[in-house]
Amino acid sequence: MLKINIGRSMLFLGLICSTNLLPQTGAMPQLTDNAGSLPNAAELLAAREQGPTPMLDDLRELCDSIGGRPTGSKACDRAVDWAVARFRAAGIESTWTEAYTIPTSWTGGADQAECVAPVRFPIRVASAPFSAPTRGGHALEAPVVNAGDGSPEAFARLGVRARGAIALVMTPEMKSEADLFGEYGRDATMFAAAQNAGVAAVLMQSSQPRVLLYRHPVAFSGTLPIPAAIVARVHAARLARLTERGEVRVRLDLPSLVGGPIEARNVVAEIRGRERPQEIVLIGAHLDSWELGTGAEDNGVNAAMVIDLARSFKALGIVPRRTLRFALFTGEEQGMLGSEAYVLRHAKEMNNHVAMITFDTGSGHTLGFYLNGREDLRRPVDQALAADPDLGPFEDSDEIIDGTDNFDFLLSGVPNLIARQDFAPYLPNYHAESDVYEMVNGPEAKKNAATAAVLLWGLAESPKRLAPRQSRAEVEQLLRATRLDEQMKTLGQWDEWAAGKRGASN
Ligand SMILES: [Zn+2]
CATH class of the missing domain: 3.50.30.30 (Glucose Oxidase; domain 1)
Structure with missing residues (x-):
């Protein structure tokens, strides 16, 4: 991930041919068949995430045994296969990869x-x-x-x-x-x-x-x-x-x-919703990294967290109203190419993407969420987070972010959130030789997982959708009002947006 701040906006920085297995409806044990009557699901999830789950062992394996994994490298391929195996070992039968092409390799x-x-x-x-x-x-x-x-x-x-x-x-x-x-x-x-x-x-x-x-x-x-x-x-x-x-x-x-074009793969896993399976709440983190270090803070810890979240929902038998989709994107460090490919591939499903959540700032404490210019998300997000009062307090920010995997969802008008995390453990190791396992703050990472689980549950269970999808005209207005357009021009992204190549329109 990579980030730049220009004015009010901020940058994190970080053709489709299929090898996918179609998502299957797994036989999911349900805590209850009485819709919405799971008053303690959030607390169960938060407690489990802060207990002894395999999350940090997964991180250690990813960092030490696979190592730094730039998209296109053998290590990245191994990481993709490893992540698929970890989701399946957690009992998430509905796990697949989605291949896409990166135009230029380095x-x-x-x-x-x-x-x-x-x-x-x-x-x-x-x-x-x-x-x-x-x-x-x-x-x-x-x-x-x-x-x-x-x-x-x-x-x-x-x-x-x-x-x-x-x-x-x-x-x-x-x-x-x-x-x-x-x-x-x-x-x-x-x-x-x-x-x-x-x-x-x-x-x-x-x-x-x-x-x-x-x-x-x-x-x-x-x-x-x-x-x-x-x-x-x-x-x-x-x-x-x-x-x-x-x-x-x-x-x-x-x-x-x-070099020329290379093929890369994203990993996607899902737990089908019990009542509105066509509606999707997606949580994503990028699996790829630079290779001088082993990609622990950026962003192995959050990739391991996404796997752990799926594991916890499955282990507790908690099946929310909507489908939970767990995405591990690659190509993020090359310009969020994996999440771009996901959005293009699922363009027709974007109306059904109720929310997209990204974690990409290592193990820093979650202070709240970036609302990416959408003030209408603040209340429902805070309501969802309030389900476990021990985790807060949280303070959301209406800042808009260009530079991690939310970006193409933002361009598609999908309500999108990024964890607003303390930069302290992340910054000194940013893309560096020192971005290794022992730099990760384990207890904070586990607490972040609890926060993510509670938010995921809240957004997937709420009787109401988080917020409406924005039209292309509304997105364009948002980009100009927040001056994200200027940043996109600096980064060479604006032409792609203007030509309709980036962001799916409804
Ligand atoms: Zn990153």
């Missing part, structure tokens, strides 16, 4: 960098997803120029010295989510200025302390034509100091592979 290689003059020392680098490899896969050696904060003015000051050079861009250390937004927010103008200046490559100083590296995607539709990488914070600082004394030369080898 795979990181064995990146290497070395300062070769005035003194030799190794430099830690991690290539930026969707940036070009160095010179067709061979190392590049060039002088380093300090491009400061990467602004067009800073590149302009370098003048002709930038041509053919490796531009070093300095980054403030990440202290808050605003710094993360800032790091993504500068990319469009920075890379435009870098290309304009004719640089050979861009090295971006890591915003994380010491030598910690992470994946920083630099394009979401297509690829960036110049090589780019994150460089360890302390190494960037040393290079910057050396440039004040004379010529500094760096040898850079970023053998990334940019």
Whole structure:
């Protein structure tokens, strides 16, 4: 996941051919056949989720035995098969995969960098997803120029010295989510200025302390034509100091592979509703991750949670009025491509998608939910959450989010919610080598699962639908009123929306 904040909106960041088994109606034990008479279902679910379920063991297996799993990798395929097996082992017979195609693939290689003059020392680098490899896969050696904060003015000051050079861009250390937004927010103008200046490559100083590296995607539709990488914070600082004394030369080898279309799969499982099975409440989390770490906070913990929620409903024999659908999307880190594919594939069913809930901020405490611009969701969401008063208090936000798997549901007018989570455990490990199992706050993750279960139950059981589906005109009005349109334009998403390629209309 990835996120950017522009004005009031925020970005998280994160053809269909079928190998699916059609969803089957499983024989589901029912607590009661008396509709709605399950007064303690929410409490039962919350208690179970906070008790000893296999959720954290699942997370450990996903992270340690499968590991980092970029979409298109063998590890991601293994994770998909593993998730199907886990749903089935939980007794969810109705589990299937849905294949789709990703137009452009990018795979990181064995990146290497070395300062070769005035003194030799190794430099830690991690290539930026969707940036070009160095010179067709061979190392590049060039002088380093300090491009400061990467602004067009800073590149302009370098003048002709930038041509053919490796531009070093300095980054403030990440202290808050605003710094993360800032790091993504500068990319469009920075890379435009870098290309304009004719640089050979861009090295971006890591915003994380010491030598910690992470994946920083630099394009979401297509690829960036110049090589780019994150460089360890302390190494960037040393290079910057050396440039004040004379010529500094760096040898850079970023053998990334940019390839053609690849096939990916989402995992979907469901528990058919007892009274209105055609109506669906969907909870999703992305299963894919970057691979320097093992994708624990982003987003293995929430993928394991989605499996655990299905397991708990099944184990307790709780069958709500509406169908519960559990989705593990892939392609999220490439621009929410798995959830986009889901929405396109199920376009005709979107009228029946009563609500979509996403968790994508690791194990941070759930403070409430992002309503994504829909104030009409606040009351029913709070009512559902109130079923277990021990879990709150919650405070929802009307902010609108572009950058995780709710996005194509939002564009389709489906009421959509994102857990508003504390960033503390998530931020220092964002896409980083340190995004590993032991960084996850287990008790908070279990509590988040309890919150998710209570909300899921409430939305799936309520006699009334959460809120109406918005028309395309209403969605467009929302996008403009919240200025999400501007962000979509920056990210190259607006044209797809305007052309009707993204978002299913009713
Ligand atoms: Zn994510």
